[in-house]
Amino acid sequence: MHAITIRASGGPEVLDWTEVPDPRPGPGEVLVRVAATAVNRADVLQRQGRYPPPPGASEIPGLECSGTIIEVGEDVDGWQVGDQVCALLAGGGYAEQVVVPAPQLLPVPDGVGIVAAAALPEAACTVWATAVMSAGLRSGEVLLVHGAAGGIGTHAVQVGKALGATVAVTAGSAERLEQCRRLGADILVNYRDQDFVAELQRETGGAHVILDNMGASYLDRNLDALVTGGRLVIIGFQGGLTGELNIGTLMRKRAGIASLALRPQPVAEKGRIVAQVRKNLWPLVERGCVRPVVGRTIPLRQAADAHRGVEEGSAVGKVLLTA
Template sequence: MASIPQEMTVVEMSGSGGPEVLVPGKRSVPAPRPGEVLVRVVAAGVNGPDLMQRKGLYPPPKGASDLLGLEISGEIVAVGAEAKGWQVGDTVCALTNGGGYAEYCAVEAEHCLPIPDGVSIVDAAGLPETYFTVWSNVFMGAKLSAGELFLVHGAAGGIGTTAIQLGKAFGARVFATDSPAERCRMAAELGAERVIDYREEDFVEIVRAAGGADVILDIVGGPYVERNIKAANHDGRIIQLAFAAGSKVEINLMPIMLKRLHYTGSTLRSRPDGFKSEVARGLREHVWPLFAQGRLRVVTGETLPLAEASKAHAAMEGARHTGKILLLAGTA
């Protein structure tokens, strides 16, 4: 086992703004606090909240690292007091409260998961944020059931590819929206029953003709807020995870009452550690075995060196990617 250095390479923010504010830097290697493990990072995932934090719109919670990066994969190199279930040398993927854009990251031991069978240690970095998010919102919260119609917007992105696969794996009828054709094809390949190119078709008409959506997962916002309400079935559940098209809208709320709709928003980072531990246990029991069975697969779109985090952010903002974008912090 190689010794742990005192200093590490990280990606810092020179200020709030565009991707160009992300610059390489040096920091002291963190020491794991009680209940934490220290992970030598192999790869880190890039996610929407990272872009928001870079813009100054999503500050880290009190006590969390100011560095970006909410999910990592790597090898445990130190175990803090009271941290149970892991030992030095274990390979894991983990949900973090920040600090993933670095060569080392201290994380809660209970927020770590083993690398699923058949998944590489690099690809595993793209699993925690989206799987924690989809499992907690769609299954624990909205309680999506077999046979229900599940509408997923942004189908070819990280959240979308995860939601489509999990919906299908647990027996839902999955409809999805995206554009252009390449992104729509990916959604179909992952198991969506009906893929709607939003530039060519009206998802409201199509979903209503199919009986209405029981659960809707949206990252778009803007005009989609009212359209989701129209597309929802009675007793439908609408989950808002992001607002790519804006969060300020004027709508008629009467259909929410008449249809008995549940409209919820969610951010994962600010949830209590105990809740995240509960989500991790659910994933380990119900979801992680599906990778070995071939019912789930990783969807990595692009990998870049850690030092090129700015390019990764530019690619994600340009919606030119499919699947997850990963930053390589070290060798597997």
């Protein structure tokens, strides 16, 4: 089969379309013929040499995919050859075929095409695990989503609205904010010329839950933006790895700070998250309350072009690669 491999750490030009050995499923695994995969920020970091795969994971990038099961390993129940699925991966999605642990499989939701389904697993599992399972977002609360025009952000906006939250977002242009408004965002903040802390306090008094992709550079201001008892969940570090935190403010607000990285989680924990997503979020997807947002679709062999687009921030939602 063919796959995208990383020749060396560097720019998009280090991504090569090459022939690699066909994978085979072991016990508890299935083999999926890939219809599409998605470009995530983690793939860019891996290409740059800043986010290596966890031990035992494929060196081929790609943290999610959609496709059709073509082989089922031993000790797999509930799945069979021919099933259309999408899947959360630790790696290997940028390929014509990929082996998937059965607990990390999801059915393609009714009403969603098999290619578009590749935009769902990573965003769905990240948002549900953080905003709902960890932070306990409830109806009537305020959710602040940073980087809201990206793949995870566009999903989080919709989930927040579907759960009855007031959704505030930050993005870097009027066009991207308008896309967020169309998805249901209530409060729009252009981070280039507006202070999200001041805007949020003026509109709502603060956020109950903040989903943050920036990390260090937003740490103290995120704390300022929380209401008493608020919860900050960090899912990225585009703004740096090391920051200062006012412990006095943290304690005075009785706030909570959590973080999540799905990729290094063991299969059992990923399976627990996937099961919750299938039970609670998939019905919202099938009713059209939450839908995959696809900004661009590009052939897999042109993955370098897709990476350039993601780094430039030119697409709203997910950039998909079709096998």
